[in-house]
Amino acid sequence: MSDPNEILKGLYDETLVGNAPRVLELTEEGLAAGMEPQSLLFEALIPSLEEVGARFERGDFFVPEMLIAGRAMAGAMERLRPLLAETGVETVGTFLMGTVKGDVHDIGKNLVNIMLEGAGFEVIDLGVQVAPEKFIAAIEEHKPDIVGFSAFLTTTMPMFKANMNALEKAGLRDQVIVMVGGAPVTQEYADAVGADGYAADASACVKRAKDLIEQKRAKVPA
Ligand code: B12
The missing domain is CATH 3.40.50.280 (Cobalamin-binding domain)
Known part of the structure:
Protein backbone atom coordinates (compact mmCIF):
# COMPACT_ATOMS: atom_id res chain seq x y z
CA MET A 1 0.00 0.00 0.00
CA SER A 2 1.47 3.37 -0.90
CA ASP A 3 -1.50 5.70 -1.31
CA PRO A 4 -1.14 8.25 1.54
CA ASN A 5 -4.88 8.47 2.15
CA GLU A 6 -5.17 4.70 2.43
CA ILE A 7 -2.22 4.61 4.82
CA LEU A 8 -3.78 7.31 7.00
CA LYS A 9 -7.13 5.54 7.00
CA GLY A 10 -5.45 2.21 7.77
CA LEU A 11 -3.49 3.75 10.65
CA TYR A 12 -6.64 5.32 12.08
CA ASP A 13 -8.66 2.09 11.82
CA GLU A 14 -5.94 -0.23 13.12
CA THR A 15 -5.12 2.06 16.06
CA LEU A 16 -8.81 2.13 16.93
CA VAL A 17 -8.88 -1.68 17.22
CA GLY A 18 -5.45 -1.80 18.87
CA ASN A 19 -3.71 -3.84 16.17
CA ALA A 20 -0.16 -2.88 17.20
CA PRO A 21 1.78 -4.96 14.61
CA ARG A 22 -0.32 -3.56 11.76
CA VAL A 23 0.01 0.01 13.09
CA LEU A 24 3.77 -0.38 13.07
CA GLU A 25 3.73 -1.88 9.57
CA LEU A 26 1.59 0.97 8.26
CA THR A 27 3.88 3.50 9.94
CA GLU A 28 6.82 1.93 8.08
CA GLU A 29 4.86 1.92 4.83
CA GLY A 30 3.95 5.59 5.26
CA LEU A 31 7.55 6.58 5.92
CA ALA A 32 8.75 4.47 2.98
CA ALA A 33 6.21 6.27 0.79
CA GLY A 34 7.77 9.58 1.84
CA MET A 35 5.00 10.72 4.19
CA GLU A 36 5.89 13.18 6.96
CA PRO A 37 6.01 11.72 10.50
CA GLN A 38 3.88 14.69 11.65
CA SER A 39 1.20 13.76 9.15
CA LEU A 40 1.01 10.16 10.45
CA LEU A 41 0.76 11.50 13.98
CA PHE A 42 -1.67 14.39 13.62
CA GLU A 43 -3.84 13.09 10.79
CA ALA A 44 -4.25 9.48 11.93
CA LEU A 45 -2.82 8.38 15.29
CA ILE A 46 -4.06 11.24 17.49
CA PRO A 47 -7.54 11.49 15.88
CA SER A 48 -7.89 7.75 16.36
CA LEU A 49 -7.12 7.98 20.08
CA GLU A 50 -9.60 10.84 20.34
CA GLU A 51 -12.23 8.53 18.86
CA VAL A 52 -11.22 5.85 21.39
CA GLY A 53 -11.89 8.39 24.16
CA ALA A 54 -15.26 9.33 22.66
CA ARG A 55 -16.29 5.66 22.46
CA PHE A 56 -15.19 5.10 26.05
CA GLU A 57 -17.31 8.06 27.11
CA ARG A 58 -20.33 6.65 25.27
CA GLY A 59 -19.82 3.25 26.89
CA ASP A 60 -18.96 1.56 23.58
CA PHE A 61 -15.34 0.92 24.63
CA PHE A 62 -13.97 -0.24 27.98
CA VAL A 63 -10.53 -0.05 29.62
CA PRO A 64 -9.01 -3.02 27.70
CA GLU A 65 -9.88 -1.42 24.36
CA MET A 66 -8.41 1.86 25.55
CA LEU A 67 -5.28 0.06 26.70
CA ILE A 68 -4.60 -1.81 23.46
CA ALA A 69 -5.27 1.30 21.38
CA GLY A 70 -2.85 3.23 23.59
CA ARG A 71 -0.23 0.51 23.17
CA ALA A 72 -0.64 0.47 19.40
CA MET A 73 -0.12 4.24 19.34
CA ALA A 74 2.89 4.01 21.68
CA GLY A 75 4.56 1.46 19.34
CA ALA A 76 4.25 3.84 16.39
CA MET A 77 5.51 6.71 18.56
CA GLU A 78 8.69 4.79 19.36
CA ARG A 79 9.35 4.52 15.63
CA LEU A 80 8.52 8.18 14.97
CA ARG A 81 10.34 9.58 18.01
CA PRO A 82 13.83 9.99 16.46
CA LEU A 83 12.31 11.46 13.30
CA LEU A 84 10.24 14.02 15.17
CA ALA A 85 13.07 14.97 17.50
CA GLU A 86 15.74 16.11 15.09
CA THR A 87 19.10 16.17 16.79
CA GLY A 88 21.93 18.65 16.60
CA VAL A 89 19.93 21.59 17.92
CA GLU A 90 21.52 23.77 20.59
CA THR A 91 20.16 23.18 24.13
CA VAL A 92 17.45 25.69 24.92
C1 B12 B 1 -5.19 5.71 26.25
C2 B12 B 1 -6.03 6.04 27.46
C3 B12 B 1 -5.86 5.28 28.62
C4 B12 B 1 -4.76 4.24 28.75
C5 B12 B 1 -3.43 4.99 29.05
C6 B12 B 1 -2.25 4.40 28.35
C7 B12 B 1 -1.04 5.30 28.46
N1 B12 B 1 0.09 4.66 28.50
O1 B12 B 1 -1.11 6.53 28.50
C8 B12 B 1 -5.26 3.38 29.96
C9 B12 B 1 -6.09 2.22 29.46
C10 B12 B 1 -4.19 2.85 30.89
C11 B12 B 1 -6.23 4.35 30.64
C12 B12 B 1 -6.66 4.18 31.93
C13 B12 B 1 -7.65 4.98 32.52
N2 B12 B 1 -8.34 5.96 31.95
CO1 B12 B 1 -7.85 6.71 30.23
N3 B12 B 1 -7.77 7.34 28.51
C14 B12 B 1 -7.00 7.10 27.42
C15 B12 B 1 -7.42 7.97 26.20
C16 B12 B 1 -8.25 7.11 25.25
C17 B12 B 1 -6.31 8.61 25.41
C18 B12 B 1 -5.36 9.49 26.21
C19 B12 B 1 -4.23 9.91 25.34
O2 B12 B 1 -3.14 9.37 25.45
N4 B12 B 1 -4.50 10.82 24.38
C20 B12 B 1 -3.54 11.23 23.36
C21 B12 B 1 -2.74 12.44 23.80
C22 B12 B 1 -1.83 12.85 22.65
O3 B12 B 1 -3.62 13.38 24.29
P1 B12 B 1 -3.62 14.95 24.40
O4 B12 B 1 -4.49 15.40 25.51
O5 B12 B 1 -3.90 15.55 23.06
O6 B12 B 1 -2.12 15.35 24.82
C23 B12 B 1 -1.68 16.67 24.68
C24 B12 B 1 -2.01 17.60 25.84
O7 B12 B 1 -2.75 16.99 26.87
C25 B12 B 1 -0.69 18.19 26.23
N5 B12 B 1 -0.04 17.72 27.46
C26 B12 B 1 -0.02 16.50 28.00
N6 B12 B 1 0.76 16.47 29.08
C27 B12 B 1 1.25 17.72 29.24
C28 B12 B 1 2.09 18.26 30.21
C29 B12 B 1 2.44 19.60 30.14
C30 B12 B 1 3.35 20.18 31.17
C31 B12 B 1 1.92 20.41 29.10
C32 B12 B 1 2.25 21.86 29.05
C33 B12 B 1 1.07 19.87 28.13
C34 B12 B 1 0.74 18.53 28.20
O8 B12 B 1 0.19 17.88 25.15
C35 B12 B 1 -0.17 16.61 24.64
C36 B12 B 1 0.42 16.37 23.27
O9 B12 B 1 -0.06 17.26 22.28
C37 B12 B 1 -8.25 9.11 26.92
C38 B12 B 1 -9.29 9.80 26.04
C39 B12 B 1 -8.87 11.17 25.60
N7 B12 B 1 -9.57 11.66 24.62
O10 B12 B 1 -7.98 11.80 26.13
C40 B12 B 1 -8.79 8.37 28.14
C41 B12 B 1 -9.15 9.16 29.40
C42 B12 B 1 -8.08 10.21 29.71
N8 B12 B 1 -9.15 8.09 30.47
C43 B12 B 1 -10.11 8.21 31.28
C44 B12 B 1 -10.36 7.31 32.37
C45 B12 B 1 -11.63 7.53 33.15
C46 B12 B 1 -9.44 6.30 32.69
C47 B12 B 1 -9.55 5.30 33.87
C48 B12 B 1 -9.99 5.93 35.21
C49 B12 B 1 -10.49 4.18 33.43
C50 B12 B 1 -10.81 3.15 34.50
N9 B12 B 1 -12.07 3.11 34.86
O11 B12 B 1 -9.93 2.44 34.97
C51 B12 B 1 -8.10 4.75 33.94
C52 B12 B 1 -7.22 5.54 34.91
C53 B12 B 1 -5.87 4.91 35.16
C54 B12 B 1 -4.99 5.84 35.97
N10 B12 B 1 -4.95 5.69 37.28
O12 B12 B 1 -4.36 6.73 35.41
C55 B12 B 1 -10.98 9.42 31.00
C56 B12 B 1 -10.73 10.58 31.98
C57 B12 B 1 -12.03 11.27 32.35
C58 B12 B 1 -11.85 12.30 33.38
N11 B12 B 1 -12.64 13.33 33.24
O13 B12 B 1 -11.06 12.23 34.29
C59 B12 B 1 -10.63 9.73 29.50
C60 B12 B 1 -10.75 11.23 29.09
C61 B12 B 1 -11.61 8.88 28.65
C62 B12 B 1 -13.04 9.39 28.69
N12 B12 B 1 -13.47 10.10 27.67
O14 B12 B 1 -13.75 9.16 29.65
N13 B12 B 1 -6.60 5.32 29.81
Missing part, protein backbone atom coordinates in the same frame (compact mmCIF):
# COMPACT_ATOMS: atom_id res chain seq x y z
CA GLY A 93 16.96 24.65 28.53
CA THR A 94 16.26 21.69 30.79
CA PHE A 95 12.70 20.41 31.18
CA LEU A 96 11.84 17.96 33.93
CA MET A 97 8.59 16.17 33.19
CA GLY A 98 6.33 13.66 34.91
CA THR A 99 2.75 12.42 35.13
CA VAL A 100 1.35 13.18 38.57
CA LYS A 101 0.74 10.67 41.36
CA GLY A 102 -2.27 8.41 40.79
CA ASP A 103 -2.20 8.85 37.01
CA VAL A 104 -0.73 6.39 34.49
CA HIS A 105 -1.50 8.27 31.26
CA ASP A 106 1.76 8.98 29.49
CA ILE A 107 1.10 9.18 25.75
CA GLY A 108 0.43 12.94 25.80
CA LYS A 109 3.41 13.55 28.08
CA ASN A 110 5.69 11.47 25.84
CA LEU A 111 4.56 13.41 22.82
CA VAL A 112 5.38 16.69 24.56
CA ASN A 113 8.81 15.29 25.46
CA ILE A 114 9.52 14.34 21.85
CA MET A 115 8.60 17.82 20.62
CA LEU A 116 10.66 19.49 23.36
CA GLU A 117 13.67 17.35 22.47
CA GLY A 118 13.13 18.22 18.83
CA ALA A 119 13.16 21.91 19.74
CA GLY A 120 16.49 21.58 21.57
CA PHE A 121 15.44 21.04 25.19
CA GLU A 122 17.18 18.52 27.39
CA VAL A 123 14.29 16.46 28.77
CA ILE A 124 14.39 14.46 31.98
CA ASP A 125 11.35 12.20 32.18
CA LEU A 126 10.35 10.90 35.61
CA GLY A 127 7.65 8.65 34.14
CA VAL A 128 4.17 8.17 35.59
CA GLN A 129 2.64 8.22 39.08
CA VAL A 130 5.27 10.70 40.24
CA ALA A 131 4.79 11.69 43.88
CA PRO A 132 5.51 15.27 45.02
CA GLU A 133 8.62 14.12 46.96
CA LYS A 134 10.03 12.58 43.80
CA PHE A 135 9.53 15.79 41.83
CA ILE A 136 11.25 17.75 44.62
CA ALA A 137 14.23 15.37 44.81
CA ALA A 138 14.65 15.50 41.03
CA ILE A 139 14.44 19.32 40.95
CA GLU A 140 17.12 19.48 43.65
CA GLU A 141 19.30 17.05 41.70
CA HIS A 142 18.90 18.36 38.14
CA LYS A 143 18.06 22.05 38.71
CA PRO A 144 15.84 22.24 35.60
CA ASP A 145 14.64 25.51 34.08
CA ILE A 146 11.10 24.12 33.90
CA VAL A 147 9.15 21.39 35.64
CA GLY A 148 6.08 20.01 33.85
CA PHE A 149 3.20 18.21 35.54
CA SER A 150 0.94 16.12 33.31
CA ALA A 151 -2.51 14.87 34.42
CA PHE A 152 -5.23 13.16 32.40
CA LEU A 153 -7.89 12.61 35.02
CA THR A 154 -10.07 15.15 36.76
CA THR A 155 -9.35 13.15 39.91
CA THR A 156 -5.56 13.58 39.63
CA MET A 157 -5.52 17.26 38.60
CA PRO A 158 -5.57 18.32 42.30
CA MET A 159 -2.06 16.81 42.50
CA PHE A 160 -0.86 19.98 40.72
CA LYS A 161 -1.72 21.92 43.86
CA ALA A 162 -0.07 19.29 46.06
CA ASN A 163 3.08 19.57 43.94
CA MET A 164 3.00 23.38 44.14
CA ASN A 165 2.68 23.18 47.93
CA ALA A 166 5.62 20.79 48.07
CA LEU A 167 7.69 23.21 45.96
CA GLU A 168 6.85 26.09 48.32
CA LYS A 169 7.68 23.99 51.35
CA ALA A 170 11.04 22.98 49.90
CA GLY A 171 11.81 26.66 49.12
CA LEU A 172 12.09 25.88 45.39
CA ARG A 173 9.11 27.75 43.99
CA ASP A 174 11.15 30.76 42.82
CA GLN A 175 13.85 28.62 41.28
CA VAL A 176 11.83 26.73 38.72
CA ILE A 177 9.18 27.58 36.14
CA VAL A 178 6.09 25.40 36.49
CA MET A 179 4.03 24.23 33.50
CA VAL A 180 0.94 22.05 33.66
CA GLY A 181 -1.03 20.19 31.03
CA GLY A 182 -3.04 17.13 30.06
CA ALA A 183 -6.40 16.47 28.42
CA PRO A 184 -8.73 17.89 31.13
CA VAL A 185 -6.49 20.85 32.09
CA THR A 186 -7.43 24.43 31.14
CA GLN A 187 -5.72 27.81 31.39
CA GLU A 188 -8.18 28.69 34.18
CA TYR A 189 -7.17 25.61 36.16
CA ALA A 190 -3.48 26.33 35.60
CA ASP A 191 -4.02 29.88 36.90
CA ALA A 192 -5.98 28.61 39.88
CA VAL A 193 -3.14 26.34 41.04
CA GLY A 194 -0.57 29.08 40.48
CA ALA A 195 1.34 27.51 37.57
CA ASP A 196 3.45 29.78 35.35
CA GLY A 197 2.33 28.20 32.11
CA TYR A 198 -0.17 25.91 30.43
CA ALA A 199 -0.38 24.51 26.92
CA ALA A 200 -3.08 22.47 25.24
CA ASP A 201 -0.75 20.51 23.00
CA ALA A 202 2.87 19.63 22.40
CA SER A 203 3.74 22.35 19.92
CA ALA A 204 2.07 25.03 22.04
CA CYS A 205 4.04 23.67 25.00
CA VAL A 206 7.34 24.14 23.16
CA LYS A 207 6.48 27.71 22.28
CA ARG A 208 5.27 28.60 25.78
CA ALA A 209 8.30 26.92 27.39
CA LYS A 210 10.69 28.96 25.25
CA ASP A 211 8.81 32.20 26.03
CA LEU A 212 8.81 31.51 29.77
CA ILE A 213 12.55 30.81 29.78
CA GLU A 214 13.24 34.00 27.82
CA GLN A 215 11.10 36.04 30.22
CA LYS A 216 12.88 34.58 33.23
CA ARG A 217 16.35 35.14 31.76
CA ALA A 218 15.43 38.73 30.87
CA LYS A 219 14.52 39.36 34.53
CA VAL A 220 17.63 37.77 36.06
CA PRO A 221 20.84 39.69 35.25
CA ALA A 222 23.49 37.32 33.83
Whole structure:
Protein backbone atom coordinates (compact mmCIF):
# COMPACT_ATOMS: atom_id res chain seq x y z
CA MET A 1 0.00 0.00 0.00
CA SER A 2 1.47 3.37 -0.90
CA ASP A 3 -1.50 5.70 -1.31
CA PRO A 4 -1.14 8.25 1.54
CA ASN A 5 -4.88 8.47 2.15
CA GLU A 6 -5.17 4.70 2.43
CA ILE A 7 -2.22 4.61 4.82
CA LEU A 8 -3.78 7.31 7.00
CA LYS A 9 -7.13 5.54 7.00
CA GLY A 10 -5.45 2.21 7.77
CA LEU A 11 -3.49 3.75 10.65
CA TYR A 12 -6.64 5.32 12.08
CA ASP A 13 -8.66 2.09 11.82
CA GLU A 14 -5.94 -0.23 13.12
CA THR A 15 -5.12 2.06 16.06
CA LEU A 16 -8.81 2.13 16.93
CA VAL A 17 -8.88 -1.68 17.22
CA GLY A 18 -5.45 -1.80 18.87
CA ASN A 19 -3.71 -3.84 16.17
CA ALA A 20 -0.16 -2.88 17.20
CA PRO A 21 1.78 -4.96 14.61
CA ARG A 22 -0.32 -3.56 11.76
CA VAL A 23 0.01 0.01 13.09
CA LEU A 24 3.77 -0.38 13.07
CA GLU A 25 3.73 -1.88 9.57
CA LEU A 26 1.59 0.97 8.26
CA THR A 27 3.88 3.50 9.94
CA GLU A 28 6.82 1.93 8.08
CA GLU A 29 4.86 1.92 4.83
CA GLY A 30 3.95 5.59 5.26
CA LEU A 31 7.55 6.58 5.92
CA ALA A 32 8.75 4.47 2.98
CA ALA A 33 6.21 6.27 0.79
CA GLY A 34 7.77 9.58 1.84
CA MET A 35 5.00 10.72 4.19
CA GLU A 36 5.89 13.18 6.96
CA PRO A 37 6.01 11.72 10.50
CA GLN A 38 3.88 14.69 11.65
CA SER A 39 1.20 13.76 9.15
CA LEU A 40 1.01 10.16 10.45
CA LEU A 41 0.76 11.50 13.98
CA PHE A 42 -1.67 14.39 13.62
CA GLU A 43 -3.84 13.09 10.79
CA ALA A 44 -4.25 9.48 11.93
CA LEU A 45 -2.82 8.38 15.29
CA ILE A 46 -4.06 11.24 17.49
CA PRO A 47 -7.54 11.49 15.88
CA SER A 48 -7.89 7.75 16.36
CA LEU A 49 -7.12 7.98 20.08
CA GLU A 50 -9.60 10.84 20.34
CA GLU A 51 -12.23 8.53 18.86
CA VAL A 52 -11.22 5.85 21.39
CA GLY A 53 -11.89 8.39 24.16
CA ALA A 54 -15.26 9.33 22.66
CA ARG A 55 -16.29 5.66 22.46
CA PHE A 56 -15.19 5.10 26.05
CA GLU A 57 -17.31 8.06 27.11
CA ARG A 58 -20.33 6.65 25.27
CA GLY A 59 -19.82 3.25 26.89
CA ASP A 60 -18.96 1.56 23.58
CA PHE A 61 -15.34 0.92 24.63
CA PHE A 62 -13.97 -0.24 27.98
CA VAL A 63 -10.53 -0.05 29.62
CA PRO A 64 -9.01 -3.02 27.70
CA GLU A 65 -9.88 -1.42 24.36
CA MET A 66 -8.41 1.86 25.55
CA LEU A 67 -5.28 0.06 26.70
CA ILE A 68 -4.60 -1.81 23.46
CA ALA A 69 -5.27 1.30 21.38
CA GLY A 70 -2.85 3.23 23.59
CA ARG A 71 -0.23 0.51 23.17
CA ALA A 72 -0.64 0.47 19.40
CA MET A 73 -0.12 4.24 19.34
CA ALA A 74 2.89 4.01 21.68
CA GLY A 75 4.56 1.46 19.34
CA ALA A 76 4.25 3.84 16.39
CA MET A 77 5.51 6.71 18.56
CA GLU A 78 8.69 4.79 19.36
CA ARG A 79 9.35 4.52 15.63
CA LEU A 80 8.52 8.18 14.97
CA ARG A 81 10.34 9.58 18.01
CA PRO A 82 13.83 9.99 16.46
CA LEU A 83 12.31 11.46 13.30
CA LEU A 84 10.24 14.02 15.17
CA ALA A 85 13.07 14.97 17.50
CA GLU A 86 15.74 16.11 15.09
CA THR A 87 19.10 16.17 16.79
CA GLY A 88 21.93 18.65 16.60
CA VAL A 89 19.93 21.59 17.92
CA GLU A 90 21.52 23.77 20.59
CA THR A 91 20.16 23.18 24.13
CA VAL A 92 17.45 25.69 24.92
CA GLY A 93 16.96 24.65 28.53
CA THR A 94 16.26 21.69 30.79
CA PHE A 95 12.70 20.41 31.18
CA LEU A 96 11.84 17.96 33.93
CA MET A 97 8.59 16.17 33.19
CA GLY A 98 6.33 13.66 34.91
CA THR A 99 2.75 12.42 35.13
CA VAL A 100 1.35 13.18 38.57
CA LYS A 101 0.74 10.67 41.36
CA GLY A 102 -2.27 8.41 40.79
CA ASP A 103 -2.20 8.85 37.01
CA VAL A 104 -0.73 6.39 34.49
CA HIS A 105 -1.50 8.27 31.26
CA ASP A 106 1.76 8.98 29.49
CA ILE A 107 1.10 9.18 25.75
CA GLY A 108 0.43 12.94 25.80
CA LYS A 109 3.41 13.55 28.08
CA ASN A 110 5.69 11.47 25.84
CA LEU A 111 4.56 13.41 22.82
CA VAL A 112 5.38 16.69 24.56
CA ASN A 113 8.81 15.29 25.46
CA ILE A 114 9.52 14.34 21.85
CA MET A 115 8.60 17.82 20.62
CA LEU A 116 10.66 19.49 23.36
CA GLU A 117 13.67 17.35 22.47
CA GLY A 118 13.13 18.22 18.83
CA ALA A 119 13.16 21.91 19.74
CA GLY A 120 16.49 21.58 21.57
CA PHE A 121 15.44 21.04 25.19
CA GLU A 122 17.18 18.52 27.39
CA VAL A 123 14.29 16.46 28.77
CA ILE A 124 14.39 14.46 31.98
CA ASP A 125 11.35 12.20 32.18
CA LEU A 126 10.35 10.90 35.61
CA GLY A 127 7.65 8.65 34.14
CA VAL A 128 4.17 8.17 35.59
CA GLN A 129 2.64 8.22 39.08
CA VAL A 130 5.27 10.70 40.24
CA ALA A 131 4.79 11.69 43.88
CA PRO A 132 5.51 15.27 45.02
CA GLU A 133 8.62 14.12 46.96
CA LYS A 134 10.03 12.58 43.80
CA PHE A 135 9.53 15.79 41.83
CA ILE A 136 11.25 17.75 44.62
CA ALA A 137 14.23 15.37 44.81
CA ALA A 138 14.65 15.50 41.03
CA ILE A 139 14.44 19.32 40.95
CA GLU A 140 17.12 19.48 43.65
CA GLU A 141 19.30 17.05 41.70
CA HIS A 142 18.90 18.36 38.14
CA LYS A 143 18.06 22.05 38.71
CA PRO A 144 15.84 22.24 35.60
CA ASP A 145 14.64 25.51 34.08
CA ILE A 146 11.10 24.12 33.90
CA VAL A 147 9.15 21.39 35.64
CA GLY A 148 6.08 20.01 33.85
CA PHE A 149 3.20 18.21 35.54
CA SER A 150 0.94 16.12 33.31
CA ALA A 151 -2.51 14.87 34.42
CA PHE A 152 -5.23 13.16 32.40
CA LEU A 153 -7.89 12.61 35.02
CA THR A 154 -10.07 15.15 36.76
CA THR A 155 -9.35 13.15 39.91
CA THR A 156 -5.56 13.58 39.63
CA MET A 157 -5.52 17.26 38.60
CA PRO A 158 -5.57 18.32 42.30
CA MET A 159 -2.06 16.81 42.50
CA PHE A 160 -0.86 19.98 40.72
CA LYS A 161 -1.72 21.92 43.86
CA ALA A 162 -0.07 19.29 46.06
CA ASN A 163 3.08 19.57 43.94
CA MET A 164 3.00 23.38 44.14
CA ASN A 165 2.68 23.18 47.93
CA ALA A 166 5.62 20.79 48.07
CA LEU A 167 7.69 23.21 45.96
CA GLU A 168 6.85 26.09 48.32
CA LYS A 169 7.68 23.99 51.35
CA ALA A 170 11.04 22.98 49.90
CA GLY A 171 11.81 26.66 49.12
CA LEU A 172 12.09 25.88 45.39
CA ARG A 173 9.11 27.75 43.99
CA ASP A 174 11.15 30.76 42.82
CA GLN A 175 13.85 28.62 41.28
CA VAL A 176 11.83 26.73 38.72
CA ILE A 177 9.18 27.58 36.14
CA VAL A 178 6.09 25.40 36.49
CA MET A 179 4.03 24.23 33.50
CA VAL A 180 0.94 22.05 33.66
CA GLY A 181 -1.03 20.19 31.03
CA GLY A 182 -3.04 17.13 30.06
CA ALA A 183 -6.40 16.47 28.42
CA PRO A 184 -8.73 17.89 31.13
CA VAL A 185 -6.49 20.85 32.09
CA THR A 186 -7.43 24.43 31.14
CA GLN A 187 -5.72 27.81 31.39
CA GLU A 188 -8.18 28.69 34.18
CA TYR A 189 -7.17 25.61 36.16
CA ALA A 190 -3.48 26.33 35.60
CA ASP A 191 -4.02 29.88 36.90
CA ALA A 192 -5.98 28.61 39.88
CA VAL A 193 -3.14 26.34 41.04
CA GLY A 194 -0.57 29.08 40.48
CA ALA A 195 1.34 27.51 37.57
CA ASP A 196 3.45 29.78 35.35
CA GLY A 197 2.33 28.20 32.11
CA TYR A 198 -0.17 25.91 30.43
CA ALA A 199 -0.38 24.51 26.92
CA ALA A 200 -3.08 22.47 25.24
CA ASP A 201 -0.75 20.51 23.00
CA ALA A 202 2.87 19.63 22.40
CA SER A 203 3.74 22.35 19.92
CA ALA A 204 2.07 25.03 22.04
CA CYS A 205 4.04 23.67 25.00
CA VAL A 206 7.34 24.14 23.16
CA LYS A 207 6.48 27.71 22.28
CA ARG A 208 5.27 28.60 25.78
CA ALA A 209 8.30 26.92 27.39
CA LYS A 210 10.69 28.96 25.25
CA ASP A 211 8.81 32.20 26.03
CA LEU A 212 8.81 31.51 29.77
CA ILE A 213 12.55 30.81 29.78
CA GLU A 214 13.24 34.00 27.82
CA GLN A 215 11.10 36.04 30.22
CA LYS A 216 12.88 34.58 33.23
CA ARG A 217 16.35 35.14 31.76
CA ALA A 218 15.43 38.73 30.87
CA LYS A 219 14.52 39.36 34.53
CA VAL A 220 17.63 37.77 36.06
CA PRO A 221 20.84 39.69 35.25
CA ALA A 222 23.49 37.32 33.83
C1 B12 B 1 -5.19 5.71 26.25
C2 B12 B 1 -6.03 6.04 27.46
C3 B12 B 1 -5.86 5.28 28.62
C4 B12 B 1 -4.76 4.24 28.75
C5 B12 B 1 -3.43 4.99 29.05
C6 B12 B 1 -2.25 4.40 28.35
C7 B12 B 1 -1.04 5.30 28.46
N1 B12 B 1 0.09 4.66 28.50
O1 B12 B 1 -1.11 6.53 28.50
C8 B12 B 1 -5.26 3.38 29.96
C9 B12 B 1 -6.09 2.22 29.46
C10 B12 B 1 -4.19 2.85 30.89
C11 B12 B 1 -6.23 4.35 30.64
C12 B12 B 1 -6.66 4.18 31.93
C13 B12 B 1 -7.65 4.98 32.52
N2 B12 B 1 -8.34 5.96 31.95
CO1 B12 B 1 -7.85 6.71 30.23
N3 B12 B 1 -7.77 7.34 28.51
C14 B12 B 1 -7.00 7.10 27.42
C15 B12 B 1 -7.42 7.97 26.20
C16 B12 B 1 -8.25 7.11 25.25
C17 B12 B 1 -6.31 8.61 25.41
C18 B12 B 1 -5.36 9.49 26.21
C19 B12 B 1 -4.23 9.91 25.34
O2 B12 B 1 -3.14 9.37 25.45
N4 B12 B 1 -4.50 10.82 24.38
C20 B12 B 1 -3.54 11.23 23.36
C21 B12 B 1 -2.74 12.44 23.80
C22 B12 B 1 -1.83 12.85 22.65
O3 B12 B 1 -3.62 13.38 24.29
P1 B12 B 1 -3.62 14.95 24.40
O4 B12 B 1 -4.49 15.40 25.51
O5 B12 B 1 -3.90 15.55 23.06
O6 B12 B 1 -2.12 15.35 24.82
C23 B12 B 1 -1.68 16.67 24.68
C24 B12 B 1 -2.01 17.60 25.84
O7 B12 B 1 -2.75 16.99 26.87
C25 B12 B 1 -0.69 18.19 26.23
N5 B12 B 1 -0.04 17.72 27.46
C26 B12 B 1 -0.02 16.50 28.00
N6 B12 B 1 0.76 16.47 29.08
C27 B12 B 1 1.25 17.72 29.24
C28 B12 B 1 2.09 18.26 30.21
C29 B12 B 1 2.44 19.60 30.14
C30 B12 B 1 3.35 20.18 31.17
C31 B12 B 1 1.92 20.41 29.10
C32 B12 B 1 2.25 21.86 29.05
C33 B12 B 1 1.07 19.87 28.13
C34 B12 B 1 0.74 18.53 28.20
O8 B12 B 1 0.19 17.88 25.15
C35 B12 B 1 -0.17 16.61 24.64
C36 B12 B 1 0.42 16.37 23.27
O9 B12 B 1 -0.06 17.26 22.28
C37 B12 B 1 -8.25 9.11 26.92
C38 B12 B 1 -9.29 9.80 26.04
C39 B12 B 1 -8.87 11.17 25.60
N7 B12 B 1 -9.57 11.66 24.62
O10 B12 B 1 -7.98 11.80 26.13
C40 B12 B 1 -8.79 8.37 28.14
C41 B12 B 1 -9.15 9.16 29.40
C42 B12 B 1 -8.08 10.21 29.71
N8 B12 B 1 -9.15 8.09 30.47
C43 B12 B 1 -10.11 8.21 31.28
C44 B12 B 1 -10.36 7.31 32.37
C45 B12 B 1 -11.63 7.53 33.15
C46 B12 B 1 -9.44 6.30 32.69
C47 B12 B 1 -9.55 5.30 33.87
C48 B12 B 1 -9.99 5.93 35.21
C49 B12 B 1 -10.49 4.18 33.43
C50 B12 B 1 -10.81 3.15 34.50
N9 B12 B 1 -12.07 3.11 34.86
O11 B12 B 1 -9.93 2.44 34.97
C51 B12 B 1 -8.10 4.75 33.94
C52 B12 B 1 -7.22 5.54 34.91
C53 B12 B 1 -5.87 4.91 35.16
C54 B12 B 1 -4.99 5.84 35.97
N10 B12 B 1 -4.95 5.69 37.28
O12 B12 B 1 -4.36 6.73 35.41
C55 B12 B 1 -10.98 9.42 31.00
C56 B12 B 1 -10.73 10.58 31.98
C57 B12 B 1 -12.03 11.27 32.35
C58 B12 B 1 -11.85 12.30 33.38
N11 B12 B 1 -12.64 13.33 33.24
O13 B12 B 1 -11.06 12.23 34.29
C59 B12 B 1 -10.63 9.73 29.50
C60 B12 B 1 -10.75 11.23 29.09
C61 B12 B 1 -11.61 8.88 28.65
C62 B12 B 1 -13.04 9.39 28.69
N12 B12 B 1 -13.47 10.10 27.67
O14 B12 B 1 -13.75 9.16 29.65
N13 B12 B 1 -6.60 5.32 29.81
